[in-house]
Amino acid sequence: MEQAKKKFKMPSAYVIIFIVLIVVVVLTYFIPVSVRDPQTGDVVYNATFDADGQIVENAGPQPQGLWDVLMAPVEGFQRSSGVGIALLVVGGFLSVMTATGALEAGIGRLLKKLKGGMLIAIMNLAFALMGTVFGFWEEILPFSLVVIPMFVLAGYDVMTGIGVLFVGATVGNMAAVVNPFATGAAVGAIGDPNLTIGSGIVLRIVLFAIMYIISTVMLMRYGARVRKNPETSALAHIEGVKTSVDGEKKELPAMTPVRFASAIIFMVMVAILMIGYIPWESLGGEAAGNAVNAIGIGLSKVPILGDILGAGNATPLGDWGFNEFSVLFFAGALILMAINRMKIDDFIKNFLDGAKDLLGVVLILAIANGIAIVMGSSTQGMSVTLVYWISNGLAQVPLWIFAVVAVASYLLIGLALQSTSGVAGLSMPILSAVASALFATSAIGAVGGEIVLISSFTVGLNFMTLIYPGAVNLGTAEMYGVPYNSYLKFVLKYGVPMLVVSTVVIALAPYIGLVF
Template identity: 35%
Template sequence: MNQKKFHMPTAYTILFLLLILVAAATWIIPAGSYDYVDGVPVAGTYHTVEQNPQGVGDVLKAAFSGFYDAVDVCIFILMVGGFLGVVMKTGAVDAGVGNVIRLLGGREKWLIPILMLLFGLGGTTYGMWEETMAFYPLLIPVFLAAGYDAVVGISVILLGAGAGVIASTVNPFATGIAAGFAGVSLGEGIVLRLLEWVAFEAAAIWFVMAYAAKVKKNPSKSVVGVGAGKIQVSMDQQVPFTAKRKVIMALFTLTFLIMVYAVVPFDEMGLSLPALGWWFPELSALFLVAGVVIGLIDRMSEEELVETYVAGCADLLGVAFIIGISRGITVLMNDGAITDTVLHWGEQALSGAGAISFTLLVFALYLPLTILIPSSSGLATLSIPIVAPLGKFAGVGGDLVVTAFQSASGLVNIITPTAAVVMGALALGHVPYDRWVKYVWKLILWFLLLALAFLVAGVLLG
């Protein structure tokens, strides 16, 4: 009798199972709340409230509520899809990728450290994370054409930026918010975080390059199989890189450069460059306009341009749904009034600990909290006002609390299924979640040990 082989569920099924688990938790975990002042919880004010368990109807609505909550990100993803659909129709990407591979002439491996350093710089300086979604459809075909698998393309972006986010130096969206609530400046603890960034980024680059070399030498070593990916480039049928396609690729590149510049908060980082302060609505408009301009340059008809753009949006609709569903987990926790209870348990666990024990417990506390609340800025706002004051009794400075928070948050967010970027990136590359875990778990373990070592060093040298 043939036994059916187990297949890992899709990202949607995994997220819906998590929604059910969180809803079940609202029936077991006592409901509670802190007192809030201007949206910030006040330490020591936790109290129980009326239980509000979430039922079947709440689970079904949570995904839609999450979608409403993340509508700006979802629309941005769809606009990127439409933009890429138009650019792909012109043949410029195929021609450009083919030209890049020919120019590299067997030196494609150096794209890995160069690009990972760039994404790492974005991650450590301004928390480049959700914005990376625009780069996966661009870079996955490059690495596929170079003879690697989709995992390498995903890793260059996700692990490059992720290592930077773990060791955020001046990231205003996580470190800056956390430092403000901890009562310390953004500059306090920056030396430790800089050393962290060097160590984490170096480990990530070495890990990805070693895997890429193994796959290039022996494709059977791939965790998913060479060629697995949504967008593929065939080097057997090379597309000519005409003058028109060169102009399109120049505009294509310029669009991404504008996106990166527009979201960097230069003013909050103490730099004199003018900050545009754009976020997802403005970025969505940028990709819409860029897609239309490129379509006109390619002399598409009005009907062809619209149909191509809409079809491109449809290609990334699944990723937008994943982002919405993942946000639904936080919605259920808040509606079930268990978020503050979980935080209160952490507050009790931290009380009375010594300096090293306290720091490591803070790190340990944020590991499960990040799974439940993947937003680093949201988690900082919710928890740092509670956790940071406890550090004073343990002799731990606010800067070390911030470092422990961001290290745990960044670490979890490169593997947790509740992180929309992780599940979205894997969906774009057609990489099953279990294959990603199988591939990345060793690096996660190294990151964990590095983070603990840096935190203990921070206590001893503080």
């Protein structure tokens, strides 16, 4: 009897990214290093800096070995510490928030109060906001136990609930306005001190608004058609479709005053986060910055209270980065503990459990930054050589084509790797250098090119996540007896228009003032 052939299993993100690190180290034996002349800004091919900062030509390759492979993640961890801490803190906050039951209670209250098309519009916005703030995706499975049965009870079909969950989350994930696991990871992997998670936030807000409008209008039309005539459902002639697990609707936690207060705290935090990252002075000058920060400026002048609060030391809204992100979510977790009267031991356990769940993402970022270190910086190393070769090939290409090609590239990358942080670590050190070089002499500059690249990354990769047969997609479809091909056909009707319009907006963004 012949032994059954083993099926190929895709390696984990950790294995893939470490293999890439080894490949990059091997390339150091073959690819010469180059430098960017600090005086002229031009690339000097096959050159390096000596101890005195002078350019030495004909330097050739600079091989690295086992020590460098092992040291790269360590140095990468140090380099990505700001991003890593932010990820651990937000993981802890979300775990504490989940323990309060406020998120599920809030969603349940919306489902009970809103009727008709407004139910779809509000729920689509809720999941889009969760996607754009913290990358809502794996949470779809547990949320589906509440959302899908409630949509069915409201007169819709199972596919309406699936659409609101998956399409809504994809709107947020593709825009990734302040998502630390996508935009934040990309910024961290690029490592440009002039680039923050707030850079390009206007472009990302525009993308969010456009995709939300497209998806909401289409979902409302579908829902209205199904309520009027169930035979028009995408699942009308499919047997075995289930409205809930074991035919029973999951009970929602009650919306108590404490849970309501917790939900308000979360919404206020999201608002503060958005305000903190919008570059107010760039948009409206010093007057706009002072107006937004009026409360903080006023508190800093109040005797004793201002000192106790540390108002004078707080980072102004509009200049926020990962440190402020961490502070906000840590403070939010402490407030949730206080108003929910959570025991300190329970709080610590919940917080650490949430942080522990994201430790793997932090490790991926560490290795990713190690790759960037081996590749070199924007001024010297193998990375400058690669930029030199690629930029020579793309020197005469219109800038808008770069955005289109970048989105297409991330669609292909998404077939092999679904981890946003992992993909950011693999691609950003190389493509960000290409983007910087291409856009350096344009009106938006090198940082503008990096902004275009980041939005291309979040749009392309997260569209592929929507259609990729992963655990969340397949698990949810199986749970409700929905054939995967029916799921795929349905979500493509919504995802493709969002992808096309978003790509066009990103390509035109440098020309219409959306990148700054």
